[in-house]
Amino acid sequence: MTTRHDEIANALENVQDRVLVAARNAGRRVDEITLIAVTKTYPVSDVAILRQLGVENFAENRDAEGAMKSKEVPGTWHFQGQIQSNKLNSIATWADVVHSLDDMRHVLRLDRAVPKGKKISVFIQVSLDESPHRGGVEALGLAPLAQSILESTNLQLKGLMAVAPLGENPESAFARLALIHSDFCQQFPQSTSLSAGMSNDFETAIAYGATHLRIGSSILGSRMDLL
Ligand SMILES: *Cc1c(COP(=O)(O)O)cnc(C)c1O
Numbered sequence: 001m002t003t004r005h006d007e008i009a010n011a012l013e014n015v016q017d018r019v020l021v022a023a024r025n026a027g028r029r030v031d032e033i034t035l036i037a038v039t040k041t042y043p044v045s046d047v048a049i050l051r052q053l054g055v056e057n058f059a060e061n062r063d064a065e066g067a068m069k070s071k072e073v074p075g076t077w078h079f080q081g082q083i084q085s086n087k088l089n090s091i092a093t094w095a096d097v098v099h100s101l102d103d104m105r106h107v108l109r110l111d112r113a114v115p116k117g118k119k120i121s122v123f124i125q126v127s128l129d130e131s132p133h134r135g136g137v138e139a140l141g142l143a144p145l146a147q148s149i150l151e152s153t154n155l156q157l158k159g160l161m162a163v164a165p166l167g168e169n170p171e172s173a174f175a176r177l178a179l180i181h182s183d184f185c186q187q188f189p190q191s192t193s194l195s196a197g198m199s200n201d202f203e204t205a206i207a208y209g210a211t212h213l214r215i216g217s218s219i220l221g222s223r224m225d226l227l
Contacts (some may be wrong), residue, residue, distance in 0.1 A: 008049050008207075011219050015202075019213065022206040033206065036078055038198075038216030040065060041223045047073045050219070056202035059099070059214055064089040070094040073119075080161070080214060084137050089113045092120065099123040099161040099195050099214070102137045107148045107155065114154035121158045122149060123195045123212075126180055127171045129165035136162065139180050146188045159193030159211070160184060170201035181209065 023030040036057040039047045051073050060066035061081030070077040079097040092113035102125045127136030149157045164173040197205025199218035
C-alpha cells in the first residue's frame, strides 16, 4: 500500500524533474525558479508532508485557509486568490507574498495592514484576456499600480503574475506575458520576477521566463475545484 507520504513524494519528484528539464531546454538555471506548492483545499497534513519533503513555499487562495495552515506549518506563505478588501488585514498577518494585487485601493489598504517590522512582497496580476473573471489589470494599468507600490512603506514590488486564459494556447498567452514583462522591467527594473505556470502549463511558462511556478494538482492530486 502506498502511503500519502509516498504518493506526494513521488509526484513532487516528478514535478521537480520536469522543472529541471524545462529549465535546461530553455537554457535557464533552475535555481532562479521557485516552486510554490498550491495547497488550497488540501488538508494541512499534506502541507506538513510537503514541508518534510523540503518544500518551503506554499500558496492559498482563501484567507481563512491560509491563516489556519500557516499557523501549523512554517514556511513562506503566498496569497494568490481574488482579494476581498475586508480580508486584507488578516492576509497581512500571515502572508509573506501576495500575487494577486490588481486594484489601487488594495495596495493602500494592504500597506497599512502590514504588521510592524514586516514587509510583504507583491506581484501585480496582469490580465491576459478581456474577461475579468480571473482577475488582473490590463497592461496599461500596470504602471500606476507599480508606482503606488513603490511609494508604499511596507510593500516590495517583485514583478508580475498572470494566469493563462482558458481556451487559449498557453504558448501564445505566455509569449504575450513575456513581452509585457520585459516592457514593464524597462520602467520598473526591480520587477524581475514573473509568477506564471500551473500544473497544466508550467513547462511553457518556464520557456517564457517564469521565476515562480504555482503548482497544486500535479503535486497533490486532483482537487474538487470549488475555488
Ligand atoms: C489553483 C491555482 C493554481 C494551481 O492550479 P493547479 O492546476 O492545481 O496547479 C495556481 N494559480 C492560481 C491563481 C490558482 O487559483
